[in-house]
Amino acid sequence: MDHSIEQLPLGNESAQPLAPPSAPDAPKRRGASFWLIFLALCVSLFQVAFELVGVGIALPTIAQALHATDFVWVGSAYALAATCSLPIIGGFAQAFGRRPVMLASITIFAIGSAICGAAPNMQALIAGRVVQGFGGGGLQSVPTIILSDLVSLRERGTFNGFLVLTWSAALCIAPISVGTLAEHGQWRWFFYLNVPLSGLTFALVFAFLRLKAPSGSMREKLGRIDWIGNALLISSSTSVCIALTWAGIQFPWTSVKVLAPLILGLVGMFVFFLYDALIAESPVVPFSLLSDRTSASGYATNFVTAFLVLAIAYYFPAFLQACRGASPIRAGGVDWLGFSVVLGPTGIVAGVVVAKINRYRPVVWTGFVVMCTGIGCWALINENSGMGVIVPLEIVTAMGAGILYTTGYFPVLAPQPISHNAKALSLVAFVRSFAQIWGITIGGAILQNQLIQRLPEAFVSQFPGGVQLSFAAIPLINGLPPDVKDNVRKAFADSLRVVWYVLLGVSLVGAAISLLMREVPMHTYTDEDFGLKERDLAAQASEDIALKNVSSKV
Structure with missing residues (x-):
């Protein structure tokens, strides 16, 4: 197979070479x-x-405390704002540099967290x-852009794995801490905790992130x-997201009210791509x-992955709470450790394997096989399944994710040429964020419609029209009479089984799309226009010399 890389003209820009003028250096200390x-x-x-993981755990408690019926927007408002901010963040990072965009994103995120807490x-x-979403969009995309400026693509697998480990740590810590707060009626501190975390992040970025601009x-x-x-992109994506939230x-x-914004948004996205390809x-x-x-195909598989992972993170804890009677802290913490603990280490192993074999397609295909296997087995569980059955399925699914x-x-x-890193990675973040909205809303719509058909009519009549039963009903289940409780638990299990079938279908589509990938050689160099400033490179060289001297003495 020919692995040469063909450079395509970029709109009105001239083509740029993909290879550096000289041979790449060996990996440096x-x-x-x-x-x-x-x-x-x-x-x-x-x-x-x-924040993303914790809000799903706290949502039933928040909805009950604020007497809410339209709380689907608690998740969708953040995702909508983050998605809409992502396209322009890449442009700002390319025009103004990474550091100021990062600091602004941290500040906006902290302000939004304080508003939520109060x-x-x-x-x-x-x-x-x-x-929060406007700030979170920057925090989601700019770190990957910065990493691409500092580490070549060929070496980046291990570092990507550590970033996934960061998400895995949040999956372990957030549910336990947020679940504890929710059980004690202190859900506001879930948002307030973001303020000191933002202060720490701001200090680290301000002190050490000294990059060229x-x-x-x-x-x-x-x-x-x-x-x-x-x-065009912000307005059209907003229109689609609003339609999905209402649908x-x-x-x-x-x-x-659903079809009009959905169709207008999709047409607007088509117009955007035409404009960007022919005029911009x-x-x-x-x-x-x-x-x-x-x-x-890479963007498509990223869409599928984000769709699946967020739908899983949103609705499997709901299964544990509704069907097994787990508290918020158990549903998102102890009973969910099979997923959260395995996710990060598996990501590191996958990154190391890509770096060692210098190929990504076999690893991507392996991921889809494992993911399809895990989700497919979820259809076998019911309201009476024990953790001995559930935890192994969590582990398999986490490995795929x-x-x-x-x-x-x-x-x-x-x-792609490395000069496109910022825009390419911003688009990855946009695709993932956009997919998360689809994952939440499609999963919610399926679960809602299934519950309306399966739940006892006397139970459903307690809730006003337009309420999302998947979360509003959960806090009431443990207080129901035994016979009604069993019927409600079975209704949730059977309804969620339909969700698992849909996720399996989406996963199989992603696997099919991944077969279209070519095995393109990965870059061994970085974009020096956005690398470390000269004084930091000199300091790093001094550190290397010092380390060598210590090693020689030892």
């Missing part, structure tokens, strides 16, 4: 400054993961979640951003990102 920067990236990603009602909480005046930098393209819960899927001088999405078969999350960047970036 990295000094303390690099590791402190990497620590800052991990802490920022931990914040996003901690919210007197659901409307204020949702407003705070929107602010583009030159030019403010006017020149603003001129490098595709404002029309961003406006099947507040309005039927066939309602004009500095496109949000360079044409080669989607015209290359390998990159395009860890492999796919770590390896998702390789097929996207390998065919």
